[in-house]
Amino acid sequence: MGAVEKLLVGAVDLHCHSGPSPMPRRITHAEAARQASEAGFRAIVVKCHYHDTVTDVLSMAPLLEGLNTEVFGGIALNSQVGGLNRHAVDRSLKMGGRVIWFPTISSTAHLCHAAHDEEVQKHFQPRGMMQSEEISIFGDDGDLRPEVGQIIAQAKEAGALISTGHLGPEAARALVEAAASAGHDRLVLSHPNYVVDVEREQARELAGLGAVIEHEIAMYHNDKIFPLSVLLDWIDLIGPEHTSLGSDLGQVGNPLPVEAYIQVIGRLLDSGISEKDIGLMIRDNPARLIGLD
Secondary structure (H helix, E strand, O other): OOHHHHHHOOOEEEEEOOEOOOOOEOOEHHHHHHHHHHHOOOEEEEOOOOOOOHHHHHHOHHHHOOOOOEEEOEEEOOHHHOOOOHHHHHHHHHOOOOEEEOOOOOOHHHHHHHHOOHHHHHHOOHHHOOOOOOOOOEOOOOOEOHHHHHHHHHHHHHOOEEEOOOOOHHHHHHHHHHHHHOOOOOEEEEOOOOOOOOOHHHHHHHHHOOEEEEEEHHHOHHHOOOOHHHHHHHHHHHOHHHEEEEOOEOEOOOOOHHHHHHHHHHHHHHOOOOHHHHHHHHHHHHHHHOOOO
16 A cells, blocks of 8 residues: 555545535445545545535435445535525534535625636536525624524534635634634635635634635646645645645546545645645544544
């Protein structure tokens, strides 16, 4: 077993886009779990922008038997599930959900990003689905809506991870500050340099409040969106102790999650990132965030 393969033993992917989903997916959750298990992953979290994936996982239980990889689901608070719907959050958490993603495709930042690209708009309206409605975490008075605090409390009680989803800089900061003030320390800010446009210094400040900055392997595989040097700069700025790497993969037309991990982790090793630091980013940090410590 090579160095990369050894590092993947115990890895946790917090951002797997397997199916079912309204969007075209290359693999199902069960297939993603089988491939992860063969590579020695400890767990994966499956994500969908349109529905709670907890029931997907429960329905696939017979297909997951015998695998060494645990599979968890969660809920993204987009208009398709009623937005900041604490009843939907309660159901997800009570059925085993481990992650609450605040608005992704319903965030202001995402909708503004999509508005400038017709192909992106079509991509996020699969099967001719209705356009997502904007879900703001702020009320008309400019303060956080009361549901935000209620959902933070639900996540804290359940020990679930809160992700800022695709919230823009102001909203992401407000959510992290509110969660930190409530004593919740399982927080993730995903792909700060993609769609959400969180500046590097702000990301470092949010890491200081307890947020882990998650970067997506999909964006660095074959330098698809960013060259690897960008990821190296982020790791240097934030520190591996505050960084997590997720795949953001499973879509038709993209590499499989495990094969992308193998390539990108190999390149990180070749670039001088230590095995210890890679272990923090793909094993220790994500495991803590979903309560596997």
